[in-house]
Amino acid sequence: MILYDFPLSEQVRVFLRLTTLFRHVFHFLQRDDPLDHHAALLSLFEIVDATARADVKSDLLQGLERQRGILSSLRRNPDVDAGTLDKTLRDLDEAIESLHASKGKFAEYLRNHEGLMAIKQRANLPGGVCDFDMPTYHYWLSLPVEVRRSHFSAWVAPLLSTQTALELHIRLMLESGKSFHLEARNGLYQQNKVGADARLLRVGVEEKFQCVPEISANKYQLNIRFLEMDETTRTGVVSTLVPFELVFCSF
DSSP: EEEEESSHHHHHHHHHHHHHHHHHHHHHHOOSSSSHHHHHHHHHHHHHHHHHSSHHHHHHHHHHHHHHEEEETTTTTTOOOOHHHHHHHHHHHHHHHHHHSSSTTHHHHHHOOHHHHHHHHHHHHHTOOOOOOOOEEEEESOOOOOHHHHHHHHHHGGGGGHHHHHHHHHHHHHHEEEEEEEEEEEEEEEEEOOOOTEEEEEEEEEOOGOOOEEEEEEESSSEEEEEEEEETTEEOOOSOOEEEEEEEEOO
C-alpha cells in the first residue's frame, strides 16, 4: 500500500517537509561517495529555506505539550496500557526538555555560516558548484570521507533535538489516527465533515490500482479524486471503484 499524507495546517505542512528532508540528509550522509555528501548538503540547504519564515521550535513545543497534556489525562483510564503510556510520556518529556535547552532559532547558526551560505548561493545556479566555480568546495568534497562526515555531523548536531522531536510528534499523531476503509466510486469520494480538530489526513491505496489521490480538504468538506497514472503523468479520473484507507489524525 502506498501512503499519501495531507496536512490540514501550515504548521503540520512544515513539520512534514522537515521530516522528509531530515531523512534525505541522513540517507545520503551514511554513504561515502562525495556526490552523496553533496546531495546531503543540498537537503540541508532545503531545511534552511523551508524554515525561513517558521518558528519551528515554538510550534513544535506547543504541539508536544498539547500531546503530553492529553496523554497525562489518560493515566487513570483502565483501558490504557500504563507501561506504554509512561514510556511515551517520558519520550515527550525528554523531547520538550531538549528543545528548551537548544539555543537560538532553528538553523540560525547555519544561516550565519559564511562558508555554507556561499555554497548554498552557488548551488541555486545550474551547475554553479563546478570545481572551476568553487574550488574550495571541490577541495572539501575531495577530503577523506571520515573528515567530510565529521564536518557534516558538526553542522547537523544542533538540529538533532528538533529532528527527534519532529519524528516523535508526527509518529504520535499518526498512531492515534482513526482509520476507515472506504470506496471511491468512479474515482471520486466526498465527505461533508472533516472536523475542526483534524490536523493531518493519510490516504492509503494499494499499488495495483495505479492511481494517485488528489486531495482537497478543510474542516467542512473533504474531496478526493483518484487519478490514473501513466508513468509520472496523470491521465484523468479513474472510472472504476477504488477501495482505500483514510486516516484522520487530530492528536
